[in-house]
Amino acid sequence: MFGIYLKRELGRRKKAALVIALGLALGIALVITVNSVSAGMTQAQDKVLQSLYGLGTDMTVTKARTAPTGNSSGGPRFEFDASADDDDDAEQSSDRVMTQGGQALKAALVTQVAGQKGVAAAVGALTLNVTKVDGSFTQGKAQSSTGGSGNGGQGGPGGGNGGGSTAAPQVQGGGASFDVNSYSVAGVDVTDQDLGPLAGSKITSGVTFTSAQTNAKVAVVSKAYAKENSYKAGSSLKISGTTYKIIGIATPDSSDSTTDVYLPLKQAQTLGDAADQVTMIYVKATDSQQIDTVKAAIQKNISGTTVTTSADLAETVSGSLSTASNLATSVGKWLSVAVLVAAFLVAALLTSSAVSRRVREFGTLKALGWPSRRVTRQVVGESMVNGLLGGALGIGLGLAAAYTVTAISPKLTAELGGTGGGGGMGGPGGGPGRQSASNTMEIALSAPVSLTTIALAVGLAVAGGLIAGAMGGWRASRMRPADALRSVS
Structure with a gap:
């Protein structure tokens, strides 16, 4: 009814x-x-x-970079061979390698951070910026011009009959043409790749590092950088006189990676003259609900460091x-x-x-x-x-x-501002001419x-x-x- x-x-x-x-x-x-x-x-x-963080990372530990002391500006310096025996138009090339992302930390701090209560894992990474300048100098030619008429002789102090005169020689032609290329390099702890700069990418061509390649001259490059320079697995990459074999191409799981080249951590430390140093420590907490507690413990027990959580970084996203x-x-x-x-x-x-x-x-x-x-x-x-x-x-x-x-x-743009701590929580990358690009991303x-x-x-x-x-x-x-x-x- x-x-x-x-x-x-x-x-x-x-x-x-x-x-x-x-x-x-x-x-x-x-x-x-x-x-x-x-x-x-x-x-x-x-x-x-x-x-920026890498998958599974709850926080990072960095240290603010101090201001340069003395007369050092801390800027890049390039030196070229000026030997007289060099041929005209000889190619010149120079690489400038600098650490990025904050003041270097002792590698021993990674173990100290890993031992803090509530920390499940911690790995160190070294971020470098390589500025490559290559090109050539062209030598100018000295040419003199003669004025007046006569026999071209030089007149003595008294004048006499030497009516001709020769002008001072002038350099004609010559100059320099150089290309400047800047790219980022990240040193990866190959024994633990679940954290760190390579954790947010997957290998789509070739292979990734093995735990035995802690000091091998091998590299993994990002897909965008490989495409830009026509690299593929098996190609060679030369940085500051050292040749590395590219074993894999990495494609970010999300957004665009800010790192171009990945090297084993020891190789990056050698390249950057930063033995036993890292610029960033990636930390994973045992409990996602205790991240603030872990952050406070690290800051208390390891002085001078800046701990940035994903929540802190999220607050800097603008655009x-x-x-x-x-x-x-x-x-x-x-x-x-x-x-x-x-x-x-x-x-x-x-x-x-x-x-x-x-x-x-x-x-x-x-x-x-x-x-x-x-x-x-x-x-x-x-x-x-x-x-x-x-x-x-x-x-x-x-x-x-x-x-x-x-x-x-x-399409939405996301811009990462500074966190006020250490030197750029924008992840690996940046450097001259790239800071804006590395901190701005486009998301669908x-x-x-x-x-x-x-x-x-x-x-x-x-x-x-x-x-x-x-x-x-x-x-x-x-x-x-x-x-x-x-x-x-």
Whole structure:
């Protein structure tokens, strides 16, 4: 009886039921869209942090670089061979290798950090910047010009008959043409590659380092750097007079890597004249809920260091990614709440208004013996069907909106600012001419819809139906059979 009457009444009031369902659908669709976009923002930010930190890294330990002392500026210095025996237009080349990312730390600190309570693993890495200058000098030619006429002799002090004169020689032609190329190098602890600068990339060509290659002259290069210089597995790379064999090409799992070349840590230390030193220590905590505690312990027990967590780094992310994330988090969620409240209110008012127009119907049913609870149940049942219909429409609209965002994949920029600590938590890279590029990334936004979001939408649909049904049922339960008699004309 309940189902038959419910079906008949909803069929009679299709327009009113559709209006209520559409109102709820719009609110639910907006909630799904905002939640999915917010999830996409979180994923995009995680991609930025993983590409800089390396997968699985909870924090890094660095030390702020001190200002140069004395007359040293700390800038690059290049020296070229100026031997007189060199041929004209001889090629000249010089590499300048400098540590990047903060003041060097003793490698022994890696073991000390690993021994702190709450630390699951710690590995050291050395970040270098190589500036290569190559080109050639062209020697100019000295040419003299003769003025006047006569026999070209030089006149003596007295003048005499030597009327000709010769001007001072002038250098014609000559000059220099040099190319400057800057790229980043990261020293990797090959015995533990689950942390560190190479952890956020996968080898797509060739192989990665083995634990036995702690001091081997081998290298892994990033996909972008390999493409730029036409490198492949098996090619050779020469840095500051040392030739390295490229054994693999690394492709970042997310975003663009800021490191061009990866070397075994000992080789990087030799290249950078930084024996037993690292510039960054990557740390993984035993419990993700205790990261702040581990950070405080490291800073307390190892003085002079700066510990930066992923949360600290996330606070420095700016650009359109940060702006869109703030809008989705604040404006979007408050707008969703406002629309939902309005949708629930409209559904309740429309249901209550519909009950008012059914005075004769409900009054007659009560006169026939229907108790108030049965009338209330009938109204709530109709509202629940309207709510579930609105939920289904809302989920469909929300999924369509999320799919559209993912299909369009709008590009967002993420800029990494300094953390105020050590020297650049922007990860390996940077250096002359690359600082801006290494700290700015472009991320494609997606809008994933989780099962939790779908469950939330269903819950909102049920809640909307219950609220509307409760208000309409309360009004219907207060009607008396006499009301139906008074409404008869």
